[in-house]
Amino acid sequence: xxxxxxxxxxxxxxxxxxxxxxxxxxxxxxxxxxxxxxxxxxxxxxxxxxxxxxxxxxxxxxxxxxxxxxxxxxxxxxxxxxxxxxxxxxxxxxxxxxxxxxxxxxxxxxxxxxxxxxxxxxxxxxxxxxxxxxxxxxxxxxxxxxxxxxxxxxxxxxxxxxxxxxxxxxxxxxxxxxxxxxxxxxxxxxxxxxxxxxxxxxxxxxxxxxxxxxxxxxxxxxxxxxxxxxxxxxxxxxxxxxxxxxxxxxxxxxxxxxxxxxxxxxxxxxxxxxxxxxxxxxxxxxxxxxxxxxxxxxxxxxxxxxxxxxxxxxxxxxxxxxxxxxxxxxxxxxxxxx
Numbered sequence: 460x461x462x463x464x465x466x467x468x469x470x471x472x473x474x475x476x477x478x479x480x481x482x483x484x485x486x487x488x489x490x491x492x493x494x495x496x497x498x499x500x501x502x503x504x505x506x507x508x509x510x511x512x513x514x515x516x517x518x519x520x521x522x523x524x525x526x527x528x529x530x531x532x533x534x535x536x537x538x539x540x541x542x543x544x545x546x547x548x549x550x551x552x553x554x555x556x557x558x559x560x561x562x563x564x565x566x567x568x569x570x571x572x573x574x575x576x577x578x579x580x581x582x583x584x585x586x587x588x589x590x591x592x593x594x595x596x597x598x599x600x601x602x603x604x605x606x607x608x609x610x611x612x613x614x615x616x617x618x619x620x621x622x623x624x625x626x627x628x629x630x631x632x633x634x635x636x637x638x639x640x641x642x643x644x645x646x647x648x649x650x651x652x653x654x655x656x657x658x659x660x661x662x663x664x665x666x667x668x669x670x671x672x673x674x675x676x677x678x679x680x681x682x683x684x685x686x687x688x689x690x691x692x693x694x695x696x697x698x699x700x701x702x703x704x705x706x707x708x709x710x711x712x713x714x715x716x717x718x719x720x721x722x723x724x725x726x727x728x729x730x731x732x733x734x735x736x737x738x739x740x741x742x743x744x745x746x747x748x749x750x751x752x753x754x755x756x757x758x759x760x761x762x763x764x765x766x767x768x769x770x771x772x773x774x775x776x777x778x779x780x781x782x783x784x785x786x787x788x789x790x791x792x793x794x795x796x797x
Contacts, residue, residue, distance in 0.1 A: 501787065510537040510548050513558075517606075521564040528571060532558040536573050540589065549589040554581060554596075561606040565614055572616055574604035580618050580628070582635060595635040599626050606650050610657045611710065617660060619648035625662055625672075629685060638685040643670050643694070652708040652715070660689070661715050663703035669695040669717060669727065671748060692748040698725055698755070705765040711773035714790075715750070718763035724778055726754040726790070758786060 513532040520527055527539045527546065536559050538550040557576035564571055571583040571591065580597040602621035609616055616628040616635075625641035625648055646665035653660055660672040671694075676687035701720035708715050715727040730749040759780035769775035774790040 505546055507537075507539055507546055507548070510539075510551060511535065516559065517561045519562055519564060521568045522566060523568060526564070526568070528562045528564065530559040530562040530573060534559060534575070536562050536571075538571070538585075538589070538591070550591050552581075552583060552591055552593075554593060555579065560604060561608075563607045563609050563616075565609040565616075566611060567614070570609070570614060572607040572609065572618075574607045574618055576603045578602060578604060578620075580604055580607055580616070582616070594633065597628055597635055597637070599628075599637040599640075600624070605648065608651055608653065611653050611655060612657050615657070617651055617653070619651045619662060621647045623648060623664075625651060625660070627689065639689050641672055641689050641691075643672075643691045644668065649703065650705045652706045654708045654713065655710040659708070661706045661708050663706040663717055665702045667696065667699050667701060667703060667719075669698070669703060669706065669715070671695075671750060673748065690746065692746065693750050695727065695750055695752075698752050699723065701762075704763065705767075707767045709768040709773060710770065711768070712790075714753075714768075716766040716768060716776055718758075718766040718778060720762040722757050722759050722761060722763060722780075724756050724758040724763055724766055724776075724788075725752050727751065728753045754790075758788075759784065 507527070511529065511531040511533050515529050515531050517530040518527060525541050529537045534555045534557055536552040537548055538552070539546040540549045552573065555573065555575040555577055559573050559575050562571065562573050569585060571585060572580060573583070574580045578598065578600050581593050582595040582597070583591045584594045585591050600618065600620040600622050604618055604620045607616060607618045614630055617625060618628065619625050623642065623644050623646060626637050627639040628635050629638040644662065644664040644666055648662050648664050651660055651662045658674045662670045662672065671692050672689050673692045674687055674689050699717065699719040699721050703717050703719045705718040706715060713729070717725050717727070727750050730751050758778050759782045761781035763778055763780045765779040767777050776788045776790055777785060778788065779785045
């Protein structure tokens with residue numbers, strides 16, 4: 460069973476469930492959304508409401524699927540626990556001065572990060588009794604912080620902002636600090652996504668570009684510590700004609716999906732290049748990488764605000780749009796260039 464979340468301006472969250480489907484592959488590589496005559500419909504399984512007074516901007520699952528966190532423009536973040544199939548609001552996190560734009564659970568589930576238009580990032584710690592304590596307030600950004608995202612394997616946090624930058628935060632004996640600042644975009648960075656191992660980040664921006672960043676550790680140091688450097692290894696432009704709002708790097712098939720105000724969804728894939736012709740760093744790793752757009756589809760009739768790969772089924776992609784719809788796509792891997 461595949462579960463999806465949807466949020467809206469009416470300050471509620473809906474949980475959807477889908478049964479077995481008959482895959483219908485399109486020639487473009489992405490088929491029409493689920494819900495055709497030959498497939499079972501998605502049905503709303505629960506509505507989570509009465510926790511927020513304004514728009515819910517972002518929702519996220521904990522990795523174990525037990526908790527849902529919701530970031531709202533009412534300057535709060537609610538946390539819901541699944542108790543025997545029923546979601547109960549167990550916390551309402553307050554402290555931000557303005558709209559909460561994003562929320563993210565750490566890999567272990569012990570930490571929760573929120574960010575806001577007040578330019579701050581808050582890190583919360585959850586105990587076994589569902590009590591949350593703010594353990595750090597990070598003030599490094601100069602403008603509205605659009606999103607936060609935890610590293611897929613360790614307690615490293617990334618944030619992206621209206622100040623055109625990405626910041627990487629690390630913990631030094633309970634003292635969180637900015638270890639790296641990534642600059643390269645010429646306008647607001649709307650979204651970021653780690654690859655499966657966490658040594659690459661994809662970022663998308665109001666400047667219509669997609670940047671791939673790679674971490675180069677200092678020789679003899681551990682991965683993703685303060686001693687290495689994050690470097691821009693590829694900048695992709697000219698594919699989207701308007702702002703790119705969302706990016707998601709699949710942890711299963713290594714494909715990158717983007718969503719844009721040009722109503723399109725695009726899929727990117729790394730291409731294998733001849734390392735003998737590449738510029739290498741001191742460890743022999745190439746300083747540049749190549750990516751290509753392998754699929755493009757006009758997915759909606761208005762701005763596409765979000766895309767996300769299913770964490771279990773590698774061929775399933777969800778998209779959400781200003782046209783009021785959420786679409787579930789099945790991706791045909793046979794059309795991908797190898």
